[in-house]
Amino acid sequence: MLRRSFLIAGTAALALAATSGPHGARAAEPVKVGELFAYSKIAAFADPYxxxxxxxxxxxxxxxxxxxxxxxxxxxxxxxxxTADAVRVADELVTNEKVAFLFGTFFSNVGLAVGDYAKQKKVLFIAAEPLTDAVTMSKGNRYTFRMRPNTYMQTKMLVEAGKNSGARTWGIVAPNYEYGQSAASNFKKLLAEMDPGAKVVVEQYPALGKIDAGATVQALLAAKPEGIFNATFAGDQAKLVREGTLRGLFDGRPVLSLLTGEPEYLAPMKGEAPTGWIVTGYPWEQIDTPEHKAFVAAYQKKYNDTPRLASLLGYSIGYTVKALLDKAGSTDTEKLVDTLEGLKVETPIGPISFRKIDHQSTMGAFVGKLAVEDGHGKMVDWHYADGADYMHSPAEVKAERPAD
Incomplete structure (x- = not known):
C-alpha cells in the first residue's frame, strides 16, 4: 500500500509538471479566434491581408x-x-472550433451575411474589408464591428478633394453588387450636398468580374459627362482604364476613384496607371513615421515583399485582437462587445477607436492623385484623411441603424 501511495503521488507530480510552465504555473490554454476570408476569390488582396x-x-x-x-x-x-459558404464556415468555426469570436471577410454581401449570423448567434464579428455602409448602419447590430472606413467615408473624402474640379455633370461606373451600389448612392448624396446644381447624367453597373469595358466606356462617352466617379477595382478596373484611355474617356475629365491608389490594384497597371485621377489608396513607400517604418521593415523581413493596403489592414486587426483581449480580460462575448465599444488601438498609421454609436472604426484613408514615374503608378500630393472627420453624424446613425 505504501508503494502504491508513492506511485500515485509520483504520477500526479508528473502530470502537474507536464502542464506547468517554468515557474510552476499551469500553462494557459490558447485563445482561439476564428478568421474567414475570400482567399480563393481575391488573392491579390487576400494573401497580403x-x-x-x-x-x-x-x-x-x-x-x-x-x-x-x-x-x-x-x-x-x-x-x-x-454568402452561403461564409455562413457555413462561420458556424463551423463557432460550433466546432469553439472560437471566442470572428474576424475577416472581403465582399460586402458576405460581410452582411456574417454580420447577420453574428447577430443571430450572439457572437462577436469584426468585419475587416467589407465597405458597404449597411454593415454598421441599416444592418448594424450589437455584435458586428467594422475596421475599414466605409464607402460613405471614403466617397466623402474624394468628393471633398474634387470639389474644385469644375465638373457639374457626372457619370458613375460601379460593380453591380452591394459595395458598388452603396458607393454610387453615397456619391449622388454627397454630390448634391456639395453642389446642388450638379447632376449625374449616366450610370453604369457592370457585373462584378465580368465588365464589358468597351460597352461601358461607350455608354459613358455617349452621355458626355464632365466628370467620372469610379468604384470598380481589380481586373474590372484595369480593363476600364485600358479601354477608357484608348477611347479618350478620361481626356480633360476629372475622375474620382475609390481604392485605385491601393498597391493591390495600382501596381498591376504599371505604366498604364491613369494620371491625374483623385483616388484613395496607400502610398506605403512614402509614409515615414517611426511606427509605419517599423511595420514595413518587419513585413519585408518576414515576407521579402512590400506591404499592400491589405497587409496594413490585417496587421491592424491583429493588434486590435490583442488590445481587445487584454482590456476585456475575458473571452465572454458580452464582455468583449462592451470592451470593443470605444476601444482605442495603436496602428502603424496612428491610433484608431471603435465608435460606440455604430461600431465603425475611425481608421482613415490616404487621398491623393495618380502619376506615373519610371513606368509605375504612384500616389502624389497625398494626405491622410482621418476617418473620425468623415463618419456619419450621430443623427444619421440614429435614423438609420436599428436599435440593439
Missing amino acids: RNGWQLAIDEINAKGGVMGGRQIEVVSRDDGGT
Whole structure:
C-alpha cells in the first residue's frame, strides 16, 4: 500500500509538471479566434491581408501573448466569397472550433451575411474589408464591428478633394453588387450636398468580374459627362482604364476613384496607371513615421515583399485582437462587445477607436492623385484623411441603424 501511495503521488507530480510552465504555473490554454476570408476569390488582396495578421499574431505571441500569458491561435478558413459558404464556415468555426469570436471577410454581401449570423448567434464579428455602409448602419447590430472606413467615408473624402474640379455633370461606373451600389448612392448624396446644381447624367453597373469595358466606356462617352466617379477595382478596373484611355474617356475629365491608389490594384497597371485621377489608396513607400517604418521593415523581413493596403489592414486587426483581449480580460462575448465599444488601438498609421454609436472604426484613408514615374503608378500630393472627420453624424446613425 505504501508503494502504491508513492506511485500515485509520483504520477500526479508528473502530470502537474507536464502542464506547468517554468515557474510552476499551469500553462494557459490558447485563445482561439476564428478568421474567414475570400482567399480563393481575391488573392491579390487576400494573401497580403493574411500576411499582415499573421505577422501581428506572431509578434504578439513572441512577446508573451495576451491576458497574462495566453497565446492567440487563429483558426483560418476560406469563405468562398459567397454568402452561403461564409455562413457555413462561420458556424463551423463557432460550433466546432469553439472560437471566442470572428474576424475577416472581403465582399460586402458576405460581410452582411456574417454580420447577420453574428447577430443571430450572439457572437462577436469584426468585419475587416467589407465597405458597404449597411454593415454598421441599416444592418448594424450589437455584435458586428467594422475596421475599414466605409464607402460613405471614403466617397466623402474624394468628393471633398474634387470639389474644385469644375465638373457639374457626372457619370458613375460601379460593380453591380452591394459595395458598388452603396458607393454610387453615397456619391449622388454627397454630390448634391456639395453642389446642388450638379447632376449625374449616366450610370453604369457592370457585373462584378465580368465588365464589358468597351460597352461601358461607350455608354459613358455617349452621355458626355464632365466628370467620372469610379468604384470598380481589380481586373474590372484595369480593363476600364485600358479601354477608357484608348477611347479618350478620361481626356480633360476629372475622375474620382475609390481604392485605385491601393498597391493591390495600382501596381498591376504599371505604366498604364491613369494620371491625374483623385483616388484613395496607400502610398506605403512614402509614409515615414517611426511606427509605419517599423511595420514595413518587419513585413519585408518576414515576407521579402512590400506591404499592400491589405497587409496594413490585417496587421491592424491583429493588434486590435490583442488590445481587445487584454482590456476585456475575458473571452465572454458580452464582455468583449462592451470592451470593443470605444476601444482605442495603436496602428502603424496612428491610433484608431471603435465608435460606440455604430461600431465603425475611425481608421482613415490616404487621398491623393495618380502619376506615373519610371513606368509605375504612384500616389502624389497625398494626405491622410482621418476617418473620425468623415463618419456619419450621430443623427444619421440614429435614423438609420436599428436599435440593439
